[in-house]
Structure formats: C-alpha cells, structure tokens
Amino acid sequence: MDRALVVEGVTKRYGGFTAVEDLSFGARSGRILGFLGPNGAGKTTTLRMVLGLVTPTAGRISILGETDAAKVRDRIGFLPEERGLYRRMTPLSAIAFLAGLKGVAPAEARRRARVLLESQGLGEAIDKPIRSLSKGMAQKVQLLSTLAHEPELVILDEPFSGLDPVNQQSLEDLIRGLADRGATVIFSTHVMQHAERLCDQVVLMAGGRKIFDGTVESARASTPRTLTLEGVFDPTALADTPGMDNLVVSSFDGPGIRVTADLRAGTLAQDALRSAFAKGLDISRFELREPNLHDAFIVLTREGAPGR
Amino acid sequence: MIARREYLAYVRTFGFWLSLLLLPVGLSSIVLAPMAMARSAPIPNVAVIDFSSHGLQAAVARALATPGAGGKPAGRLVAAPGAPYASPGEATARLRAYLSGVRELPAGGRLDAAAILRPEGDSVAIDFWSRAVSNQVLQTTVGDAVKDALRRDRLEKQGLDPKTISGIDSLAPTISEFSPKAESGRVALKDRLPGIAGFAMGFLLWMVVLTGAGMLLNSVMEEKSSRILEVLLSSASVPEIMGGKILGVAAVTGTVLAFWMSIAGVLLAMHSPDLATDIGGILLADGRWAYFALYFVGGYLMFATLYVTIGAFCETSREAQTLLGPMMVIMSVPLLFMSQALSHPDAPLLRALTWVPLFTPFMMAARAASDPPAWEVACTALLMFSVTALELWVAIPAFKSGALATGRFTLRSFVSSLGRRPA
Numbered sequence: 001m002d003r004a005l006v007v008e009g010v011t012k013r014y015g016g017f018t019a020v021e022d023l024s025f026g027a028r029s030g031r032i033l034g035f036l037g038p039n040g041a042g043k044t045t046t047l048r049m050v051l052g053l054v055t056p057t058a059g060r061i062s063i064l065g066e067t068d069a070a071k072v073r074d075r076i077g078f079l080p081e082e083r084g085l086y087r088r089m090t091p092l093s094a095i096a097f098l099a100g101l102k103g104v105a106p107a108e109a110r111r112r113a114r115v116l117l118e119s120q121g122l123g124e125a126i127d128k129p130i131r132s133l134s135k136g137m138a139q140k141v142q143l144l145s146t147l148a149h150e151p152e153l154v155i156l157d158e159p160f161s162g163l164d165p166v167n168q169q170s171l172e173d174l175i176r177g178l179a180d181r182g183a184t185v186i187f188s189t190h191v192m193q194h195a196e197r198l199c200d201q202v203v204l205m206a207g208g209r210k211i212f213d214g215t216v217e218s219a220r221a222s223t224p225r226t227l228t229l230e231g232v233f234d235p236t237a238l239a240d241t242p243g244m245d246n247l248v249v250s251s252f253d254g255p256g257i258r259v260t261a262d263l264r265a266g267t268l269a270q271d272a273l274r275s276a277f278a279k280g281l282d283i284s285r286f287e288l289r290e291p292n293l294h295d296a297f298i299v300l301t302r303e304g305a306p307g308r
Numbered sequence: 309m310i311a312r313r314e315y316l317a318y319v320r321t322f323g324f325w326l327s328l329l330l331l332p333v334g335l336s337s338i339v340l341a342p343m344a345m346a347r348s349a350p351i352p353n354v355a356v357i358d359f360s361s362h363g364l365q366a367a368v369a370r371a372l373a374t375p376g377a378g379g380k381p382a383g384r385l386v387a388a389p390g391a392p393y394a395s396p397g398e399a400t401a402r403l404r405a406y407l408s409g410v411r412e413l414p415a416g417g418r419l420d421a422a423a424i425l426r427p428e429g430d431s432v433a434i435d436f437w438s439r440a441v442s443n444q445v446l447q448t449t450v451g452d453a454v455k456d457a458l459r460r461d462r463l464e465k466q467g468l469d470p471k472t473i474s475g476i477d478s479l480a481p482t483i484s485e486f487s488p489k490a491e492s493g494r495v496a497l498k499d500r501l502p503g504i505a506g507f508a509m510g511f512l513l514w515m516v517v518l519t520g521a522g523m524l525l526n527s528v529m530e531e532k533s534s535r536i537l538e539v540l541l542s543s544a545s546v547p548e549i550m551g552g553k554i555l556g557v558a559a560v561t562g563t564v565l566a567f568w569m570s571i572a573g574v575l576l577a578m579h580s581p582d583l584a585t586d587i588g589g590i591l592l593a594d595g596r597w598a599y600f601a602l603y604f605v606g607g608y609l610m611f612a613t614l615y616v617t618i619g620a621f622c623e624t625s626r627e628a629q630t631l632l633g634p635m636m637v638i639m640s641v642p643l644l645f646m647s648q649a650l651s652h653p654d655a656p657l658l659r660a661l662t663w664v665p666l667f668t669p670f671m672m673a674a675r676a677a678s679d680p681p682a683w684e685v686a687c688t689a690l691l692m693f694s695v696t697a698l699e700l701w702v703a704i705p706a707f708k709s710g711a712l713a714t715g716r717f718t719l720r721s722f723v724s725s726l727g728r729r730p731a
Contacts, residue, residue: 051542053712070545078542084535088317100309101543145539 003062004029004153004184005050010059012045018208019045023059025203025213027186029152032179034195035188036297037205043188044081046205047157050186051078064153074103077151081158081188083142087131091117091141094130095148102149109148116144120170136167143171147178154178156187160194172198192293202293206301216293223291223299224262227269232256233281241275243267256284263288310540310549314527314556319563327519328564332571351381352420353413354446355388357399359426364457368423371453372446382449383421389413396426396435407437423450432458501590503650506676509600510646512565513607513669518639520561520608521615524553528619529628537620537711546704554612599685600673606692607669613696617703620710642670653678662688665695 005027012020020042027033035043048054050061052069064072085094095113100106117126120140130138139162146154156175160168175198178185189195195202196216204212204219212219227244235249235257244261252258263269269288276283291299318324356368365385372383389406393399399422405411406419413419424435432454436447463473486494531537540549576584591597614635622628642661649658653675662671662680668688672680 048712053538053541053708073543076542078539080535080538080542082535082538084531084539086313086317086536087534088320097309097313098539098543101540142539 002029003027004064005033005186006060006062007046007050008060008062010046010049010056010061012042012049012054013057020049020056021208023205023208023210025210027184028201029184030179030182031200032175032185032187032198034199034202035186035205036190036192036195036202036293037188038190038301040207041190041205042208043205044157047078047155047186047188051076051155072153074149075152077146077149077154079143079146079154079156079159081161083139085130085138085142085145088129090127090129091122091133091144092126094141095145098145099148102151104149112148112150113144116148117141120144120174135162136164139163140167140170143174151183153184153186156185158189159187160189160191168194192297196293204297204300211300212296219293219296219300220291221265223296224264225269225291226260226289227263227272228258228260228285228287228289229276229281229283230254230256230258230285231281231283233283235259237279237281238276241272241279243272254284256282310544310552311555311559314553315559317527318523318557318560324560324564328567331568346380352383352440352446353386353417354383354450355386355403355419355422356450357388357391357393357396357403357422357424359396359399359424360432361427362425362432362458362461364425364432364454367457368450368453371449371456376445383446386413386415386419388422389419396424399424400435400437403437407439409439421446425454498586498590501586502596503653503677505587505590505596506600506653506674507646507650509604509676510642510649510670510673513604513673514639514643514646516561516565516604516608517611520557521611523557523560524612525615525619525622525628525632526625527553527557528616529622529625532620532711533623541708541711546707547700550613550616550700550703550707553616554609557612558608594679596676599676602685602689603669603672603692606689606696607673610665610669610692610696610699613699613703617699617706617710620707638666642667642674646670646674649674649677663691665691668692 003026007026008024010020010023011018023042023046035046037043045054049056050063050069052063052073060067061069063069064075066072069076086097089097092110092113095116096106096109099109099112104112114126117123122137122140122144125133125137125141130141133141143156143159146156159171159175163171172194175185175187187194187198199216201214202212202216202219203210212222224245229238230252232255235247238244238247238259238261241261243264244267245264246262248260250258250260261272263272273283273286354368354372356365358365369385372385373381376382388399388403389411390402391399393402403419403422403424406413407422409418418439420440421436421438424437425432426435427433434451434454436450438446460470460473464470484494487499528537531540537549544552573584576587591600618631618635619628622631645658645661645667648655649671652658658671658675661667662675662684669692672685672688
C-alpha cells in the first residue's frame with residue numbers, strides 16, 4: 001500500500017462555523033507526516049475525522065485502505081491532544097488494557113507493556129498508580145499505550161505539548177524508531193522545529209484550510225532567504241540592487257542602520273553583496289539567513305497560498 | 309474488557325467493600341440492637357401513691373408485673389420513699405429528689421417513675437413523673453391499669469359480678485380471612501408473599517437503578533473529564549463502550565445483591581425454613597422469576613442508558629447534579645406508589661402509571677401479586693424495550709458528541725447532539 005491515508009475534499013461544518021474546508025492530502029506509508037498549524041487551524045478536527053470520531057460534512061477519507069476507520073481501528077494508534085489515563089491503574093495495567101481493546105491477548109499485552117515501560121526507563125513505575133507519577137511520566141505511559149498493539153498507523157495530536165526538552169528529544173527518537181520499523185506516523189503540532197527535524201512531509205493549515213502540502217525543503221523554498229546589512233550608508237543606494245526585494249530599514253544598537261531584504265529565488269547572496277560593495281557602501285556587518293519552517297509558515301499563512 | 313475493567317475498578321475500592329458489608333451489618337443492628345438493649349436494660353422502679361379512694365395500687369402492680377413483648381415486666385412496684393404524704397403536692401416535692409437521682413431508694417437503686425393518683429370528680433387524675441420523658445410505655449401501662457380498674461369498679465357498683473365482667477372483657481370475634489386467590493381458600497402469610505415479593509422486587513430495582521445509575525454517571529463523567537473517553541472512542545465503538553460500562557456496573561451491583569441475598573437466604577433458612585421454602589416456591593411458581601427478571605433487566609437497561617448518556621455531557625459533579633435533580637423527582641414517583649400496590653394492586657391510577665415507560669418496571673414488579681393479564685405484560689414489556697431501543701438510538705450519537713465536546717453542559721448542546729448521527 002502506497003498511501004496509508006488519503007483525505008479528499010473534506011469539509012466539516014458545525015452549524016454556521018466551518019472548522020475544516022475542502023481539505024485534501026495523503027500520507028505515504030512508512031513516512032512521518034507533520035500536520036502543522038496554529039491553535040484553531042482545524043488540526044484536531046481533521047484527525048478526529050480521520051479516526052472516524054467525527055463525521056465529515058463533505059468529502060472522503062480512506063485510511064489503511066478502508067473508508068470506515070472502525071474496520072481498521074486495531075491497526076491504528078491514537079494519542080489525543082488532551083491526555084488522560086485511569087489514575088488508579090498502574091502503567092502496566094493501563095497499557096495492557098488499551099492494547100487489549102485493540103485485540104492483543106491479555107498475556108501478550110502485559111508482556112509488551114512491560115517491555116515498553118522498561119525500554120523507556122519506566123521500569124520502576126510499572127506497578128505504581130498513575131496518579132503517583134509525574135506529568136511527564138504519565139504522558140509517556142499514555143504514548144506507550146498507543147503503541148503497545150504495534151499499529152501500522154500512529155496518529156499523535158500535539159504529542160510534544162507539556163514535555164520537557166529531554167522528553168521531547170526522547171519522543172522524537174521514538175517517532176523516528178516507529179518510522180524505521182515501517183509504521184506511518186502523523187502528528188500535529190504548532191511547534192515547527194519538531195516537524196522540521198522529523199517530517200518527510202508537512203501539511204500546513206490555517207483557518208481550517210490547507211495552505212501547504214509538501215516536503216520541509218519545498219516549504220522552505222517557498223520562502224525567500226533574507227540578507228541583513230548593517231553600516232553607515234544611505235539605504236536608497238540599495239534600491240536598485242539586483243535580486244533584493246522588500247527592503248526594511250531599522251535602527252540597531254550600534255552606529256548606522258540595519259537593512260533587511262528578501263533575496264529573490266536564484267539570486268546568489270555574494271552577487272548581492274558584491275553589488276553593494278561596488279557602490280562603495282560602508283558595510284560593517286552582513287548576514288545571510290536561510291528560512292526555516294516557521295518563516296515559511298508565516299509567509300504562507302500571510303499569503304494565504306493555496307495548497308500545492 | 310471494558311466491563312471487566314469497570315467491574316474491577318469498583319471491586320478494588322474500599323467503598324465497594326464498605327457498601328457490601330454495611331447493609332447486612334446495618335440491618336442486623338436495626339433488628340438486634342433494640343432487642344439487646346431491651347434485654348440488658350434494668351426493670352424500672354415505679355412508685356404509686358394513691359390518694360384516691362379506689363384502691364388502685366394493686367391493679368397497677370399487676371399490670372407492671374405482666375411480661376411485655378420482650379418477656380420482661382414493664383416495671384417493678386416499689387414502696388414510695390418517705391411515705392406517707394399529706395397531699396399530692398407534698399408527695400411531688402419529696403419524690404423530686406429521688407427522681408432526679410439526688411437520693412437513692414431506701415432499699416438501694418434509683419426511682420425511675422412515680423404515679424400520683426388523685427381524685428378528680430368521679431374519676432382519678434394521674435400525675436406521672438418519669439426520668440425518661442420520651443418513654444411512654446410505663447405511663448400507658450399505669451394509665452390502662454387505672455382505667456380498667458375504675459371501669460371494673462364502676463360495673464361492680466352497678467351490680468355486675470366480677471365473673472360476668474371478665475366474660476364481657478374476653479368477648480372478641482375470631483376472624484378468619486378467605487380469598488379465592490388463596491391456595492387453600494383461607495388466607496395465610498404464604499398468600500400474601502407474592503405481593504410482598506413484588507414490592508420487594510420493585511424496591512430492589514429502584515435501589516439498583518439509584519446506586520448503579522449513579523455509579524455509571526460518575527464513571528462516565530470521570531472518564532470524560534480526564535479525557536479517557538476520546539482514547540476509548542478510538543479503540544471501541546460507542547455501543548461497546550456503553551454496553552461494557554453498563555455490564556460492568558451491573559456485575560458490581562449484582563455481586564452486592566447476590567451477597568446480600570445469600571446472607572438473607574441463609575439466615576432465613578436457619579431461623580424460618582418454612583418461610584424460606586414459601587418464598588422460593590413463590591418465586592419459582594408460574595414463571596414469576598422470569599416476570600421479575602424481565603422488568604428488572606428492562607428497567608435497569610432503560611435507566612442505565614439514560615444515565616450513561618447524561619454522564620457523557622458532564623465534566624463536574626455540579627453539572628451532573630443539575631441533571632440528576634429532575635431525575636430524582638421522576639424516580640420518587642414509583643417509590644410513592646409501589647407501596648400502594650400492596651393493598652390496591654389493581655387501582656386505576658397504578659394501572660395507568662404502569663404505561664408510563666419510566667415507571668413500568670417498578671409498577672409491574674409491584675403489581676405482580678395481582679397477576680396482570682398476559683397482554684398487559686407483553687405490551688408493557690414491548691413498550692419498555694422499545695423505549696430502551698429508542699434511547700439507545702438517540703444515546704449513541706449523543707454519547708459520542710458529549711464525549712468529544714468540551715466546555716459546560718448546555719441543554720442546547722445536548723438537544724443538538726441528538727440530531728447528529730454517525731454516517
């Protein structure tokens with residue numbers, strides 16, 4: 001199977017409010033897809049529609065080759081945005097219980113739960129009530145509970161929220177490990193750095209609409225690099241510099257001015273600099289900055305670019 | 309699995325074991341405590357000071373010495389300390405110290421009560437002094453004894469001999485109760501058992517619904533507020549979740565009931581084997597157990613579904629309370645009328661209430677003794693299960709919608725969720 005998930009023209013309306021509008025994208029099997037967007041972008045609603053928890057107003061969803069998510073429920077692992085476990089249960093029982101719901105035999109479910117907990121450094125907490133664990137440990141337990149049945153498709157809604165940097169790194173490793181063993185991972189986040197490091201594909205959403213769908217590199221490429229020049233010179237002299245657009249002049253904590261400009265696609269930074277020096281400008285410092293996913297998201301959101 | 313988890317979650321709590329043991333211990337206390345207290349309580353000392361000219365002291369002494377329900381005499385007549393007294397007022401003044409416990413009786417012990425009998429026209433007035441003002445037994449015993457003695461005295465003065473008076477006093481009809489519904493024609497306790505069993509079953513269902521439904525509501529509410537429901541919904545269908553929870557809680561209440569009934573059965577078999585046999589016979593006769601089971605299961609399902617759905621819309625106990633209030637009002641209606649079914653099982657109002665689906669299981673159980681016609685049983689059962697099916701049809705999307713919703717419960721969100729059905 002080439003695509004673990006196909007979403008085609010999906011719309012979800014609640015009365016007069018449109019949460020998701022005409023959304024289409026696909027997730028390739030064995031890859032990591034980042035589902036990005038600010039709060040209220042429609043990410044959670046989309047994931048709930050994918051899981052069959054919410055019925056789309058229009059459109060079609062195919063998950064693991066089925067249009068009814070209930071038929072492939074046991075092959076999917078889901079971590080919701082707002083997390084919770086039975087506080088009186090032990091991590092071992094909780095993971096085994098949820099794996100059992102996915103069709104894993106009780107003895108095997110307990111064995112897998114034990115292995116997972118020990119592999120994640122939670123061996124000592126195996127038989128403690130979840131209410132006695134720290135928030136980070138409890139979140140880890142819940143994450144493991146979505147994996148104990150060894151799902152083909154793992155859907156994680158804001159998995160990094162609430163985790164400290166060490167646990168965030170640990171989660172990134174876990175997600176890479178899932179993809180390495182052939183699972184498809186879809187996770188939503190509004191923190192671009194995680195997606196930038198992990199994803200083969202990103203889908204950017206804003207206001208319920210898709211604004212980008214592609215690789216991280218192509219998202220970055222859609223955003224211009226920026227060249228910053230600092231020094232004592234007349235900024236109007238840069239106006240006709242080839243390859244530079246959107247010049248912004250500002251002051252800074254030093255002598256002279258700071259000019260920030262977008263570099264057009266295909267323009268070499270050294271050509272722009274050479275041109276500036278050729279005009280005899282007194283430039284004390286320059287910096288070329290490659291765009292990151294966050295920049296790409298800001299630009300794409302501002303432009304309201306249609307999905308590619 | 310959901311049912312098993314639900315069951316174990318409750319069984320492992322301290323509250324479960326407390327409720328399991330509390331009723332038998334409580335009931336035993338209610339029955340045994342008064343008996344033990346009566347057995348251990350000392351016989352009260354009573355002084356009778358008779359200022360009347362009727363010579364009533366002996367009659368009062370006989371009445372006090374007669375063994376009561378507990379096999380003990382109501383009181384012991386003692387000589388009035390400090391007697392004789394010139395007047396009732398003097399007697400009252402002197403006895404006060406003994407009655408208040410300041411002074412002891414000459415023979416030891418305390419004076420518990422004193423009856424000062426003084427003339428009042430043709431009759432006698434009694435000033436009854438007692439340490440235990442709430443205990444009316446002594447006062448009634450003394451009053452009745454004086455009344456009987458005065459009556460007998462008056463009749464003797466009218467020329468009746470004591471034998472005739474005793475004969476008149478013993479006149480009482482022998483009442484035998486018959487009914488065509490009684491097994492042997494003559495009504496016995498066994499014939500009243502179906503009515504009592506029906507009321508007991510109705511009341512039992514009422515209790516199970518009240519406790520079980522409360523557990524369900526809290527369980528779903530807790531799972532919603534702690535966001536577990538969303539995980540469950542991604543792993544199981546709504547009917548599986550609802551069914552699992554309902555079954556799990558049914559198993560919990562079933563365990564408690566089975567334990568209580570086993571204890572009751574054993575105690576009954578030990579102390580009243582005939583009654584135990586009669587009760588067993590009543591439940592097994594004419595498929596009555598199936599009749600009770602039908603309404604018990606139907607009633608439980610109907611209310612459990614309702615409460616599970618309500619729970620999915622609540623995140624706090626305050627929200628749940630606002631919804632439970634009206635439910636409690638509804639639940640109190642069958643409780644009011646079930647006891648009436650013991651004496652008037654076929655009263656038109658009771659028969660009418662039987663056709664209100666929410667009251668059907670209670671009223672039909674309570675009316676079991678009147679042997680409702682088969683068509684009525686079939687139609688009410690059909691109505692009850694149809695309403696439960698309708699409830700489920702409405703509850704499935706409502707449960708899903710409520711479980712995924714955030715924010716406060718509103719009637720609008722509840723009603724609008726009813727219209728949303730999964731594709």
